[in-house]
Amino acid sequence: MRCLPDAGPTGEEGSKGYYFIDAQTFRESIIVPVNHPAYTAEEALQRLKEGNARFVAGEARFPTVQKEVLAELAKGQQPYATILGCSDSRVPPELVFDAGFGELFVVRVAGNVLGPSILGTLQYAGAHLHTPLFVVLGHEGCGAVKAAIASKFQGATQKSRIEILLENILPALETLDGTQPAEALLHSAVEANVRHTVSQLLATPEAQANLAIGKVKLVGAVYELETGRVRFLD
Numbered sequence: 001m002r003c004l005p006d007a008g009p010t011g012e013e014g015s016k017g018y019y020f021i022d023a024q025t026f027r028e029s030i031i032v033p034v035n036h037p038a039y040t041a042e043e044a045l046q047r048l049k050e051g052n053a054r055f056v057a058g059e060a061r062f063p064t065v066q067k068e069v070l071a072e073l074a075k076g077q078q079p080y081a082t083i084l085g086c087s088d089s090r091v092p093p094e095l096v097f098d099a100g101f102g103e104l105f106v107v108r109v110a111g112n113v114l115g116p117s118i119l120g121t122l123q124y125a126g127a128h129l130h131t132p133l134f135v136v137l138g139h140e141g142c143g144a145v146k147a148a149i150a151s152k153f154q155g156a157t158q159k160s161r162i163e164i165l166l167e168n169i170l171p172a173l174e175t176l177d178g179t180q181p182a183e184a185l186l187h188s189a190v191e192a193n194v195r196h197t198v199s200q201l202l203a204t205p206e207a208q209a210n211l212a213i214g215k216v217k218l219v220g221a222v223y224e225l226e227t228g229r230v231r232f233l234d
């Protein structure tokens with residue numbers, strides 16, 4: 001393990017080859033991922049939770065990246081988690097989880113839905129990158145989910161390709177009470193949509209095989225726009 005000289009003697013070695021340093025030192029320095037450590041699914045999930053806590057607390061670690069880090073990562077990637085999130089500009093996974101370059105393998109699509117290319121990307125993450133953790137990350141106030149609600153309960157229509165996108169969300173809304181207040185309905189629909197995507201992934205042969213071994217974990221989560229907090233679903 002090593003760290004950049006300017007991390008200084010105040011640097012405290014973390015358990016996975018990172019040096020955690022005080023905020024002042026950090027502004028003049030950078031934390032360097034070394035040794036590309038392999039994480040278990042539980043460790044990966046814990047890292048995301050800790051990163052989100054730092055983000056919420058205003059103590060995120062990664063405002064920039066140094067050339068040494070880029071050079072190291074150019075040799076290859078070993079991200080510890082794959083994130084399927086929404087394209088919404090307010091929910092950038094790397095920032096939300098305070099994760100640096102090379103740490104997260106990210107797919108973003110409106111409404112965090114599945115589709116052939118997305119499934120292919122996730123399959124690549126599992127078969128070639130071997131990320132131990134997969135997270136379906138929805139968010140409160142999701143416009144795609146809102147549009148699906150309008151389509152289902154108010155008969156709203158959209159342009160053709162948006163309609164195709166919404167078809168992936170509509171099954172998630174089947175059991176929802178469309179007469180509840182709009183805000184509560186959207187809140188329920190966002191979570192239902194995440195759970196729907198998770199259940200679709202769970203049904204794939206790869207997921208069943210990998211989850212059975214116990215080395216891979218698949219979790220749903222919802223990001224709260226106002227607080228910055230990620231709520232992991234049971």
Ligand SMILES: [Zn+2]
Binds near residue numbers: 087139145
């Ligand atoms: Zn969204």
